[in-house]
Amino acid sequence: GAVVSQHPSRVICKSGTSVKIECRSLDFQATTMFWYRQFPKQSLMLMATSNEGSKATYEQGVEKDKFLINHASLTLSTLTVTSAHPEDSSFYICSVRGQGGNQPQHFGDGTRLSIL
Amino acid sequence: GQSLEQPSEVTAVEGAIVQINCTYQTSGFYGLSWYQQHDGGAPTFLSYNALDGLEETGRFSSFLSRSDSYGYLLLQELQMKDSASYFCSLAYGGATNKLIFGTGTLLAVQP
Numbered sequence: 001g002a003v004v005s006q007h008p009s010r011v012i013c014k015s016g017t018s019v020k021i022e023c024r025s026l027d028f029q030a031t032t033m034f035w036y037r038q039f040p041k042q043s044l045m046l047m048a049t050s051n052e053g054s055k056a057t058y059e060q061g062v063e064k065d066k067f068l069i070n071h072a073s074l075t076l077s078t079l080t081v082t083s084a085h086p087e088d089s090s091f092y093i094c095s096v097r098g099q100g101g102n103q104p105q106h107f108g109d110g111t112r113l114s115i116l
Numbered sequence: 117g118q119s120l121e122q123p124s125e126v127t128a129v130e131g132a133i134v135q136i137n138c139t140y141q142t143s144g145f146y147g148l149s150w151y152q153q154h155d156g157g158a159p160t161f162l163s164y165n166a167l168d169g170l171e172e173t174g175r176f177s178s179f180l181s182r183s184d185s186y187g188y189l190l191l192q193e194l195q196m197k198d199s200a201s202y203f204c205s206l207a208y209g210g211a212t213n214k215l216i217f218g219t220g221t222l223l224a225v226q227p
Contacts (some may be wrong), residue, residue: 034214034215036217041222042220043203043217043218043219043220044159044203044217045217046214046215046216046217049214091156093158093159095215097213104149104161104164105161105213105215106161107158107159107160108158109157109158110156110157110158112156
């Protein structure tokens with residue numbers, strides 16, 4: 001069964017709207033989750049590492065105030081795209097690393113965000 | 117910074133064997149992983165190399181050579197359902213083990 005649940009799967013909204021995406025770890029507690037963005041026919045780009053109970057760690061070039069990450073519990077991380085614009089339209093995917101050494105990451109089904 | 121390069125597209129026929137290469141320019145990573153992604157879907161884990169050499173998992177095998185900064189994914193007995201994008205990735209960051217993905221290879225399997 002699914003290890004990671006991500007909602008919503010698709011969002012279409014007007015420019016200027018803020019959009020929240022949820023990522024839930026279903027099988028185990030996750031102190032760390034990851035958020036990626038993927039443009040059509042391109043690779044997954046790591047945006048930030050979500051840390052339970054502390055601030056997220058953002059990759060270079062990712063605007064912290066634009067992409068707000070909250071990891072308030074061991075099973076839930078949220079990504080909020082604030083004041084979204086058409087250039088923010090993309091596929092956003094979260095992941096959770098499996099427990100134990102050298103475990104693979106498990107990905108959510110992704111959220112396709114379209115800003116009109 | 118880190119960079120992982122892959123061929124953008126590969127085409128093969130059903131039943132054949134195909135190799136997808138991954139070259140990188142970095143150091144200090146924990147291992148090389150491979151993920152498969154069908155169009156619009158979530159990436160799924162295929163294989164992982166912590167050490168140099170070949171790892172075999174069913175029809176898929178993966179290879180790593182740290183001295184050559186090179187790895188590859190080998191797919192045998194290709195099936196139509198193997199048509200997808202394939203990404204190599206390097207794991208960093210100690211306990212966080214964040215992944216940095218390669219440029220991706222779109223595999224098209226033809227009848």
